[in-house]
Amino acid sequence: MTGTEAEPVQRRAARLVRSGLLDVEFYGALVGGSFDTDDDAALHAVTEGMPQRLSFNPFVDFARLPQPVRRAFRAGKVGVVLKHLEAEGLPAYDERTRATLLEVARGLGARGRTSLPDPLVDWDAELARLAERVPGRTSVVIPTYDDWFMTVRAATAVLVESGAADVEVVVVDNGSPPHVALALAGALASAFVGDDAIRVVHLPQNTNFAGGSNVGFARSTGDRVVFLNNDTRVRHGWLPPLLAPLDDPQVAGSQSLLVFPDDTIQAAGTVFPAEGLLPSHLLVGHPRQDADAVEGRRFSVATAAALAMRAEDVVALRGFDPAYRNGFEDVDLCLRALELRPGGFRVATGSVVTHYESQSPGRFAKAMDNRRLFVERWRDRLPAPEPEVYAELGWRLALPVADDGQPVPVARPVVTGRLRRDPDRLxxxxxxxxxxxxxxxxxxxxxxxxxxxxxxxxxxxxxxxxxxxxxxxxxxxxxxxxxxxxxxxxxxxxxxxxxxxxxxxxxxxxxxxxxxxxxxxxxxxxxxxxxxxxxxxxxxxxLLQATGLPSVDGGGDRSPTAVFVGNAEDRTRPMVHWAVEAGVPVAVYGRGWDDLPADAWRAAQLPNDRLGEVYRAHAVVIADHWPDMARHGFVANRVFDAVASGAHVLCDEVSGVAEMFPGRVRVCRGPADLRAGYDAALAAPALPVAEAGLSFDDRARELLQAVRGLRG
Missing domain, CATH: 3.40.50 (Rossmann fold)
Structure with missing residues (x-):
């Protein structure tokens, strides 16, 4: 390197030192060495570390930088990176998070000197510690490689959507590049500071789904385990229905209903459709409701993208076979599990998980190798074919012809239509x-x-x-x-x-x-x-809107606080502010209500299955409408819900709403109207059961009658 070439590098290194962002201890741990001076560390970072995407500070996350800044980072352009950081601001410094990332950096820096044990898990030791596992705790194991964003989303969703259940999450980083490993650890550490329910295990190399899942299981503490792909997101209420089948001692495990991002089915079970063909997922591409028909059905195998099992069974089976590389390890595990629990597997259709299906490099070649291995091991021991399952579910099926010369036959059964057993059943x-x-x-x-x-x-x-x-x-x-x-x-x-x-x-x-x-x-x-x-x-x-809530008598011991359910993120909602201005006590559920008095806001979301409970607990419900709906007489179903719940409704001005629900709905045009309506509602006697004609059953009958008239 000539002097003229070295000069800019020296200046860039000096600028990095002057910025105060160079964390020499962290950077030294990350590269597996030490430096005599800050200048030496900065020069190393500019010339070697940054081109390798190695950060000089635990709170400077290469993976989160915009693409142009990432290019500048890899070119060692300190000035561009610092200018971006000054504009955006560094994340708040947190000593606990730094300590976590420093420990991760030490492990990454020592990768070349670290080897994995063979085998990865001491299953005899796991058997000995089975009694130490926590009864009632569910351990969710998420192996990942070279993807921090989807993994953080998957892990976060598990904790958010599991409610009060005793759940822990073990994320296994399968030898991801250092910048990905740090992004993963940093995102989880900052999001869950001090939360022992989530932890990350960093491995020095990729052990694939089977090895990562086994290592994660060995680091878990629950008596039940859910193996979960990192490219998933569990949905609200996912856990109880997934675990329920394990109450039957004959059942080996259960899987969630896996759906694509558009909410069509990715896997509603896995079946062996014909002799000589490998298993295939059931009802692929169908709407979610078609999966209801498989609830309670026995399956010989399930997918480990979201699979629940008992910890004792995983130990007895010695986990997944690491000879499989991201394919068929779950089918192999399930077939072995049938020897322990012949009741097989279930699909918990009430447990919905979105599966984004990331594509890993070399996937096709690995798939062929996995199929060969599976066929060699199980060729003469596969479960009986189940071509009748589609007919039992009401579908016609076209099956491919098995090719005896094909060493790794792939089943791609195609649904060709419905089996119509009742012409009146549309x-x-x-x-x-x-x-x-x-x-x-x-x-x-x-x-x-x-x-x-x-x-x-x-x-x-x-x-x-x-x-x-x-x-x-x-x-x-x-x-x-x-x-x-x-x-x-x-x-x-x-x-x-x-x-x-x-x-x-x-x-x-x-x-x-x-x-x-x-x-x-x-x-x-x-x-x-x-x-x-x-x-x-x-x-x-x-054809008016409707309610799915049963009609009930009003009155009783109802709260005098008026309740409102709705978000304020995308529009103004003057009815609620009128209530506050008029001194009416309110309980508000929804997002975007930062300007409310602190005692008025209850939660960002009210689950729909709790709506009736909340409405029945309050004497008064506030309802409002989009301006064009109000102007044209479109009465929202929230009004129908409130009326069916026996509440008095204070509503904005909607054409015909007071005449539609006489004595139950009062139109308000300002704070004074709302106060008067609220006082009148509390002074009024209990309401009788709401009149008929409010329900979705009524609307369904009207629609069915009209459609039958069209079809003749």
Missing amino acids: RWGLRIPSTGGHWGDVWGDTHFAEELARALRRLGQDAVVHRRDAHDAASTAYDDVSLVLRGTYPGRPAPEQTSVLWVISHPDEIADEELTGFDLVCAASTTWAQERSRALGRPVRP
Whole structure:
């Protein structure tokens, strides 16, 4: 290196020292050495460490930097990196987090001098310590390699969505590059400071899913274990239904219902479809509701993407066989487990897990090797084929012909249609605007559709729900009736099916041409339906919103605090502020209410299954509407829920709402109106049971009658 070339490097190193961000102890641990001076450490960082993505400070996370800054970092351009950090600000310094990352750095720096034991786990020692495992604790083991973001998301979701259950999470970093390992450890350490329910184990090399899962199990403490892929996100309420099958001593384990991000099924069980073919996942690409039919069904094998087992069984089986490299280790484990518990495996359809299915390098070659190994071991001992499972679930199946010359046969059975056993039993596909995944779970449109689907099933119909990104999924072709629930996003008619549009909200966004092409158009407003009928010259049928809550008597020992359920992130909600201004005590559930008095806000979210409980506990419910819904007479289903719960409702001005619910709903136009309505409600006698016609069962009957009339 010439002097002119060395000069800029020296200046960059000096700038790094002057910044005060060079943590010499941390950087030395990370590179596995030590430095006599800060200048030596800085020069090493600029010339060798930064090009290798090695950070000079535990709180400077290379993986989180924007792409242009990452390029500058790898080029050793200290000035660009420091300018970005000055603009964005460093994360708050935390000594405990630094200590965690310093320990990780020491392990990363010693990788070249560290070897893994063979075998990875001393299973005899695990057998001896079985009695030390904590009864009732569930250990969730998440192996990962070269991915910190999805892993942090997966681990965080487990702790967030498991409620008060005794759960621990063991993340096994399978030899990820140092910048990924540090990003993973740093994100979890800062998010869960002082939380002993989560920890990270860093291995010096990649031991694949089998080895990582075994090591994670050996570091766990629960008497039940869930093996979970890092590219997953568990959904609300996932754990109790997953563990419930383990109460049966004959059952070897259970898996969650795995769905793709669009909420179609990825795996609702795994079956051996024909002689000579390898197992395949069941109902791939179908809507979630199709999986309900497999609840309680025995399966010979399950997928370890989200698999629950007893710790004692994992020890007895000596875990996953590490000879498999990210494929078929779970099938192998399950078949061995049948010798312990012949009751097999279950799919817990109430335990939903989104699976993002990351693609690992060399996946195809590894898959072929895994298939060969599996076939060699199990060729003459596989469970009996189960081609009848599809027919039992109501589906026609096309099976590939097994090729005797193929050493690793792959099954790709294809569903070709439904088996129609009852011509009066229609399949309704409810197409909704909600997104897939956990965010879509909390949409009001999702709860609305699921209530309607349950009501249709009670009438002897089949009903499934298609989230927004699944409207064009291949499985929608199996529907007899396409019912578009029009909320914030439009839906298209399905010409091959009886096509129904039900406008339930946001009428100002709906152009007249959107109403064409449907066999039946309904609207949750009598006023708007009449206006559109006159304007279009075709009937628009009034079909009001509804409630899934049972009607109950009002009165009793109800709280005098008025309750409101709704978010304030995307709109103003003056009714709540009127209540505060008028001195009405309020209990608010929802996000975006930072400007409320501290005693008024209860929680960021109220689970839908608790809505009836909360409404029945309060004498007064506050309800409001989007401005266009109020203007056009679209009464929200929150009003129906509150009326069915026996509460008095204080509502903004919606065309016809007071006449629709006489004596139960009072329209408020300002703080004084709201105060007067609140006082009158508390002074009024208990309300009688609400009149009929409020329920989704009523709406389902109306829809079924109308569709049968169209179909003849």
